[in-house]
Amino acid sequence: MTRTPLSGVACSIARASDLFGDAWTALIMRDVLVGLRRFDELAQDLGLSRKVLAARLARLVEEGVLTRERYQDSPPREEYVATEKGREFYPVLLALMAWGDKWHAGPAGPPARIRHNACGHLATPVVACDACREPLTVADTTQLPGPGGRVGPGTQLLGPLIAARGEEVSEPVTAPDTVRSAPS
Amino acid sequence: MTRTPLSGVACSIARASDLFGDAWTALIMRDVLVGLRRFDELAQDLGLSRKVLAARLARLVEEGVLTRERYQDSPPREEYVATEKGREFYPVLLALMAWGDKWHAGPAGPPARIRHNACGHLATPVVACDACREPLTVADTTQLPGPGGRVGPGTQLLGPLIAARGEEVSEPVTAPDTVRSAPS
DNA sequence: CCGATGGGTTCCCTGAGGGAACTCACCGAT
DNA sequence: ATCGGTGAGTTCCCTCAGGGAACCCATCGG
Structure with a gap:
């Protein structure tokens, strides 16, 4: 294939x-x-x-x-x-695991648990906003075009939709400086 | 296959x-x-x-x-x-996206941005502990066996390792009540 | 010298993925 | 009444990636 x-x-x-x-x-x-x-x-x-x-x-x-x-x-x-x-891929696995635990756990409950050593709790990983630490949901987020946006054909994944949104909200929001630059 | x-x-x-x-x-x-x-x-x-x-x-x-x-x-x-x-799968995608942004962004930066409407910031999603809201890392977490653990052959993914850990730390840690029961 | 590890590689076979064409139901314009 | 267009799939054929299992090679312990 x-x-x-x-x-x-x-x-x-x-x-x-x-x-x-x-x-x-x-x-x-x-x-x-x-x-x-x-x-x-x-x-x-x-x-x-x-x-x-x-x-x-x-x-x-x-x-x-x-x-x-x-x-x-x-x-x-x-x-x-x-x-x-x-x-650094570990968090992605945690997010995947949390989803699996919630939606596919058998009657016995999740097959494994994660302990957060720093605070000592058994943790249920949540994906949160780095700024306010509140959980992120589809309903409460908006996708905006970024600097490395669409380039060339076959690349416009979400192109139309994001572009449309980009016009609605061209103003980069309150705190663009919050954005971390990728260290790569 | x-x-x-x-x-x-x-x-x-x-x-x-x-x-x-x-x-x-x-x-x-x-x-x-x-x-x-x-x-x-x-x-x-x-x-x-x-x-x-x-x-x-x-x-x-x-x-x-x-x-x-x-x-x-x-x-x-x-x-x-x-x-x-x-x-609820959206957070997993965000975690994946954050990883991709950090490690695979081209020179131009990430192709898309996420705005957290609640706080107005452009968010870099982090996977955090639901109890203390601190980011979770491999180094700072321990995997423990859960109630729905290994059942049957071909199933012992991580079996040996987690079982071994389970003995080291058989005491369920400080706050087992923090654990959420899967609503499924 | 024998057999057991660890870490792969090679072989063959099946079936999932890609590409592109075909179907079907309906609509609106000529 | 026919023509073309659109949404949503289906069908066909072909190739190549995945599974299974056997094979390979170096090194060690006895």
């Missing part, structure tokens, strides 16, 4: 989906972030074919999300470790 | 990935949540084959994430609307 490449598309969700929009990749990241790092451990825990695991790991390393590191020399052994880019 | 079914696995991330672990589904949800609801609009905006779009939409309806509603009778026309389950 040659999986239409989404990496070129001007939408961060699309770019992220290009990598993680595959059932295994998210699960691999979860495992690695939680402490499973060796090839065989991953293969067994996930139950996916070793071929696909090798391919996914290679891709993740290539994308700078994981690194392959030697942890012993005598019989050479490698392990996969998350980079900062990889570690 | 018969895509190993993950729905039976005792892990909410796996269950959610079973649905959204496909490059298109997340993008379809984004479009629907943001206002594109008609078949052709979606097909054109996303640039995916109509066949796959039809399949994905059917799946999403079946899963109760979208509903198919008639918005006009004369020539019968249908549109896809997000249910509450679907609307």
Whole structure:
């Protein structure tokens, strides 16, 4: 199927989906972030074919999300470790888990819990506004065009709609300085 | 490939990935949540084959994430609307978008911005602890086994690791009452 | 020398994804 | 009454990515 490449598309969700929009990749990241790092451990825990695991790991390393590191020399052994880019994917997994817990938990309740060590509570992750820390919902947010907007054909994901909104609300709102510049 | 079914696995991330672990589904949800609801609009905006779009939409309806509603009778026309389950997926998309913005934004910056209407700020979504509202990171959280834990073979995703942790910290922490029961 | 790890690679087979054409029901204009 | 257009899919064919399982190679422990 040659999986239409989404990496070129001007939408961060699309770019992220290009990598993680595959059932295994998210699960691999979860495992690695939680402490499973060796090839065989991953293969067994996930139950996916070793071929696909090798391919996914290679891709993740290539994308700078994981690194392959030697942890012993005598019989050479490698392990996969998350980079900062990889570690920062953890919140996305938490958001996904929270959704799954809420909408797909069996009668017994969620299969796993997250403890927030800083405050000691069992946490239900919420996606919040960095400015006011209130939860963000569809109803309470507006999508605006950003600086890296649509470029070229096949790229106008949401183009029309966002452009229309952009005219309605061309004034950049009260505090544009709140916006963080991406450190990348 | 018969895509190993993950729905039976005792892990909410796996269950959610079973649905959204496909490059298109997340993008379809984004479009629907943001206002594109008609078949052709979606097909054109996303640039995916109509066949796959039809399949994905059917799946999403079946899963109760979208509903198919008639918005006009004369020539019968249908549109896809997000249910509450679907609307609650929005935060996951925001988390994904924030990650993409940070790690994959081109030199021009992020392609889109989110305004939080309640506080008026352009928001950078953060995944926070519902109790203290501080951001959650891998380093500052611990995964514990939950009530709906591993059941049956092929299900022990993270089984060993989490079980081991469970012994280290068998005491359920300070405030177990903070835990919300899944409304499902 | 034997067998067991760890970490992959190779082979074959199926079926999901892409592309594009076809269908059907209705409408509005000529 | 026919022509063309639109929304919403369906059908067909073809290729290639995923699953399964076997194979490979280096190194160690006994």
